[in-house]
Amino acid sequence: MTLGEFDLINRYFAGLGAxxxxxxxxxxxxxxxxxxxxxxQLAVSTDTQVAGVHFPAGAEPDLIARRCLRVNLSDLAAxxxxxLAFQLALTLPxxxxxxxxxxxxxxxxxxxxxxxxxxxxxxxxGPLSVTITALGAVAxxxxxxxxxxxxxxxxxxxxxxxxxxxxxxxxxxPPSEANDYLLQRxxxxxxxxxxxxxxxxxxxxxxxISDGLLQDLGHITTASGLGAVIEVESLPLSPxxxxxxxxxxxxxxxxxxxxxxxxxxxxxxxHEQAMRAAMAAAEVAVTPIGRLVSxxxxxxxxxxxxxxxxxxxxxxxx
Ligand code: ADP
Ligand code: MG
Numbered sequence: 114m115t116l117g118e119f120d121l122i123n124r125y126f127a128g129l130g131a132x133x134x135x136x137x138x139x140x141x142x143x144x145x146x147x148x149x150x151x152x153x154q155l156a157v158s159t160d161t162q163v164a165g166v167h168f169p170a171g172a173e174p175d176l177i178a179r180r181c182l183r184v185n186l187s188d189l190a191a192x193x194x195x196x197l198a199f200q201l202a203l204t205l206p207x208x209x210x211x212x213x214x215x216x217x218x219x220x221x222x223x224x225x226x227x228x229x230x231x232x233x234x235x236x237x238x239g240p241l242s243v244t245i246t247a248l249g250a251v252a253x254x255x256x257x258x259x260x261x262x263x264x265x266x267x268x269x270x271x272x273x274x275x276x277x278x279x280x281x282x283x284x285x286x287p288p289s290e291a292n293d294y295l296l297q298r299x300x301x302x303x304x305x306x307x308x309x310x311x312x313x314x315x316x317x318x319x320x321x322i323s324d325g326l327l328q329d330l331g332h333i334t335t336a337s338g339l340g341a342v343i344e345v346e347s348l349p350l351s352p353x354x355x356x357x358x359x360x361x362x363x364x365x366x367x368x369x370x371x372x373x374x375x376x377x378x379x380x381x382x383x384h385e386q387a388m389r390a391a392m393a394a395a396e397v398a399v400t401p402i403g404r405l406v407s408x409x410x411x412x413x414x415x416x417x418x419x420x421x422x423x424x425x426x427x428x429x430x431x
Pocket of ligand 2: 234235236
């Protein structure tokens with residue numbers, strides 16, 4: 114409580130993340146100054162995480178920090194942008210130095226790991242909430258948007274789906290090895306930055322899966338004026354999720370569970386080979402899960418080609 118606002122910023126946030134040439138002026142003035150390479154567009158995305166809504170109120174502060182930064186970097190990944198810097202708007206109920214030290218250490222670790230320094234922010238008092246604005250760069254006109262897909266393009270996802278949904282089941286259960294994997298998937302999502310950058314000029318559309326595959330793929334189909342068919346048996350599932358939930362529930366969670374932060378992207382027929390090479394270069398596993406069609410809506414088919422009704426439609430806040 115004795116720590117003033119400026120001491121707090123200096124102690125816990127100044128100089129967080131390694132300096133880069135793109136961040137010409139960081140924390141301490143009225144604005145930060147960024148110098149993106151000429152010919153680049155600035156990609157900007159903001160995400161707020163509220164205690165008790167987006168993460169459990171008593172969660173480890175370093176995990177809260179890292180998860181919030183990674184969630185924002187995932188949006189840059191989905192556009193094919195590379196990180197430049199990020200802004201942090203922090204609302205704190207009190208000045209708890211143990212909490213701040215752990216939060217700052219977690220944030221510093223990932224800021225360094227993703228080469229994305231903290232460029233500034235705001236600090237206010239109130240119920241705990243963390244807002245991060247990620248700033249990235251992408252060559253003009255090359256960003257991966259939601260509206261570029263065409264009928265006949267194949268739909269791919271990176272990694273495995275449903276793990277973060279599985280983690281919600283085990284958050285209160287006693288720890289085990291499989292649970293550790295799922296919890297890690299929830300707390301430390303891996304923004305697919307390398308994949309996103311490699312997919313520029315190859316994928317026709319992309320999105321990161323934050324609210325569940327059905328809902329997020331639905332954003333691509335709506336923006337592109339199309340529909341999609343998903344082959345449910347092809348969804349990539351982790352062994353840990355199948356062990357926890359069984360095959361059928363794991364598939365349902367892969368379709369509707371949020372918080373995985375994998376990429377869903379679409380590939381025109383002529384770009385399949387380039388995509389395979391690009392994903393090999395990024396060392397990212399990808400799985401084809403269906404295709405885009407001209408009839409609107411997202412259909413789910415079982416192994417014998419019959420329609421499946423999916424109960425949930427992903428996590429919806431309202
Ligand atoms: P102003 O009143 O001009 O908005 P502030 O007093 O809010 O300035 O902030 C002073 C400096 O500290 C600014 O450079 C701002 O970006 C930075 N800052 C404030 N809060 C944070 C935070 N939580 N994390 C990082 N930088 C912060
Ligand atoms: Mg301010």
